[in-house]
Amino acid sequence: MSATMGEVEDKAVDAAHAWPAEGLTRVPYWVYQDSGIYVREQSRIFRGPTWNFLCLESELRGPGDFKTSFVGEMPVVVTRDEHGELAAFENRCAHRGALLCLKERGNAKEIACVYHNWTYDLKGNLTAVAFRRGVRGKGGMPANVRPEAHAPRKLRVASFAGLVFGTLSAEAPPITDYLGPEIDARIRRVMKAPSRVLGVYSQMLHNNWKLYAENVRDTYHASLLHLFYTTFRISRLTQEGGVFLDSSGGNHVVEVHADPGTRDLEYERAGLRAATSDFRLADPSVIAGRDEFGDGIAIRILTVFPGFVMQQVQNSLAVRQIIPRGVEETELVWTYFGFADDDEATLRARIKQSNLVGPAGYVSMDDGAAVNFVQRGIAAAAEESSVVEMGGAAVASSRNTRATETSVRGFWQAYRRLMDL
Amino acid sequence: MMSEFTLQLAVQNLLARYVEAIDEDHLETWPAFFSDPCCYRVVSVDNHERGLPIALIHADSRGMLEDRVAALRKASVYEDQRYRHVLGCSLVKRIDARTVSAATSFLVVRVVRAGESSLFASGRYLDRIRYGTDCGDPSFEEKLVVLDSRRVDTLLAIPI
Numbered sequence: 001m002s003a004t005m006g007e008v009e010d011k012a013v014d015a016a017h018a019w020p021a022e023g024l025t026r027v028p029y030w031v032y033q034d035s036g037i038y039v040r041e042q043s044r045i046f047r048g049p050t051w052n053f054l055c056l057e058s059e060l061r062g063p064g065d066f067k068t069s070f071v072g073e074m075p076v077v078v079t080r081d082e083h084g085e086l087a088a089f090e091n092r093c094a095h096r097g098a099l100l101c102l103k104e105r106g107n108a109k110e111i112a113c114v115y116h117n118w119t120y121d122l123k124g125n126l127t128a129v130a131f132r133r134g135v136r137g138k139g140g141m142p143a144n145v146r147p148e149a150h151a152p153r154k155l156r157v158a159s160f161a162g163l164v165f166g167t168l169s170a171e172a173p174p175i176t177d178y179l180g181p182e183i184d185a186r187i188r189r190v191m192k193a194p195s196r197v198l199g200v201y202s203q204m205l206h207n208n209w210k211l212y213a214e215n216v217r218d219t220y221h222a223s224l225l226h227l228f229y230t231t232f233r234i235s236r237l238t239q240e241g242g243v244f245l246d247s248s249g250g251n252h253v254v255e256v257h258a259d260p261g262t263r264d265l266e267y268e269r270a271g272l273r274a275a276t277s278d279f280r281l282a283d284p285s286v287i288a289g290r291d292e293f294g295d296g297i298a299i300r301i302l303t304v305f306p307g308f309v310m311q312q313v314q315n316s317l318a319v320r321q322i323i324p325r326g327v328e329e330t331e332l333v334w335t336y337f338g339f340a341d342d343d344e345a346t347l348r349a350r351i352k353q354s355n356l357v358g359p360a361g362y363v364s365m366d367d368g369a370a371v372n373f374v375q376r377g378i379a380a381a382a383e384e385s386s387v388v389e390m391g392g393a394a395v396a397s398s399r400n401t402r403a404t405e406t407s408v409r410g411f412w413q414a415y416r417r418l419m420d421l
Numbered sequence: 422m423m424s425e426f427t428l429q430l431a432v433q434n435l436l437a438r439y440v441e442a443i444d445e446d447h448l449e450t451w452p453a454f455f456s457d458p459c460c461y462r463v464v465s466v467d468n469h470e471r472g473l474p475i476a477l478i479h480a481d482s483r484g485m486l487e488d489r490v491a492a493l494r495k496a497s498v499y500e501d502q503r504y505r506h507v508l509g510c511s512l513v514k515r516i517d518a519r520t521v522s523a524a525t526s527f528l529v530v531r532v533v534r535a536g537e538s539s540l541f542a543s544g545r546y547l548d549r550i551r552y553g554t555d556c557g558d559p560s561f562e563e564k565l566v567v568l569d570s571r572r573v574d575t576l577l578a579i580p581i
Contacts, residue, residue, distance in 0.1 A: 225498060282484035283488055365499060369576060
């Protein structure tokens with residue numbers, strides 16, 4: 001039997017590239033540039049045995065509510081059916097492949113493709129083919145044709161603490177096993193009540209999606225790149241906090257406790273750029289908030305492999321979805337949320353503190369710049385690799401320092417296992 | 422009270438000076454275009470129509486606007502860039518003797534590192550403008566920047 005196109009391409013990828021012998025402490029730059037790698041990621045990671053964030057459960061309140069989303073490049077419809085159950089399926093008509101749902105959200109009893117009016121129920125089952133038996137005995141589809149066999153693919157759906165995840169794979173483990181106990185517990189801590197969407201924005205990044213996936217796991221950069229944090233002592237590496245990984249390495253959470261207000265001599269001794277500024281806020285209300293989770297944690301950034309981020313920056317809460325849009329294009333969708341029972345003061349704090357994050361955020365616009373600088377810097381360096389040795393070579397939780405790249409290595413551990421690289 | 426004609430010109434003059442301060446990189450003068458307290462928010466039209474309260478940028482005091490400028494000058498990492506605002510004609514309505522509302526379409530072309538001129542944003546300013554005594558010293562009590570898209574290319578650093 002001859003090899004399929006996919007197998008031929010896979011072999012070409014393997015023949016062209018070998019991961020550096022150092023293993024997880026090196027990341028070869030071709031991994032951000034190669035179109036064969038990109039194609040393999042779509043099938044082995046996004047459509048493979050991973051759980052992909054689809055939406056907040058509160059975005060689908062009642063029967064018939066739907067929302068469109070993405071799993072990698074695959075467009076997806078997420079619905080709540082007439083019995084209140086969540087379902088998700090590929091946003092692609094069985095007939096000619098057109099998008100079924102054009103709106104980002106809405107409510108419907110059934111979903112009809114606009115092209116030829118083929119109709120689906122809220123679970124993605126094809127229920128009607130227009131003129132299937134023809135018109136007045138003429139035309140129509142032969143009786144032995146089974147268009148149902150081309151139906152959009154259905155996802156397994158898991159709702160966890162108000163977050164809806166989906167997978168195409170029968171092999172993905174139960175969601176709690178996939179998350180691991182450290183991540184599971186922290187998601188539950190943040191998602192303490194039914195959520196409420198407070199805003200949706202997106203950011204187009206002109207770089208490979210993995211550069212952002214690494215950036216958000218990179219606890220080493222936070223107080224070096226983000227001068228705003230450092231100046232106002234929201235985050236310093238000498239503050240208490242830790243990094244926790246699941247056993248795959250792909251999921252992480254970093255926590256930073258509120259600053260006790262000590263002077264930070266480590267930065268001054270090292271003469272780092274981050275220690276040189278002395279400006280003060282004219283209106284510090286932008287960072288005023290309260291310890292709503294009762295654990296003294298000011299910043300909590302959590303990821304679930306491959307493309308999900310949950311953020312608690314003081315009282316600013318958001319989920320971020322990393323959507324690959326091409327080898328060097330990534331869309332980052334920010335969904336800000338609060339809770340249905342927020343009081344006025346808490347809502348006001350979320351609104352003000354959201355100045356810190358998002359595409360215009362004091363501590364996140366820098367990331368949009370930095371990851372793009374990498375994509376451009378490596379333009380002629382496919383065979384070179386980055387050095388990821390802060391904290392050694394280990395992939396392990398780190399309770400005593402965030403001057404480590406352990407969760408970046410964790411990402412690559414999970415990635416390479418699925419990609420067979 | 423100003424005539425309709427004078428009022429229209431006064432609003433357009435204020436807006437022209439406002440976008441000049443941004444486009445010509447005189448950002449230190451930008452907060453003074455606002456009352457204190459004030460309301461400056463950059464939102465997308467879909468968030469606005471859904472009544473969602475989180476903005477890309479939210480400031481409710483002149484101090485917060487000054488902090489934006491200070492952060493841009495001293496803290497934030499972004500590539501050198503500049504804007505060119507192009508404004509449409511303002512639709513002006515009187516609210517009371519010293520307050521008017523104005524709706525003005527805009528386009529913002531952005532040039533990063535003296536490279537390509539590309540369309541960065543389009544939308545509407547929904548402004549509430551307060552005049553001082555004798556119709557002098559107008560300032561924005563409220564400036565709601567409603568972007569037609571919710572998608573931001575790379576980052577939004579300089580205010581709109």
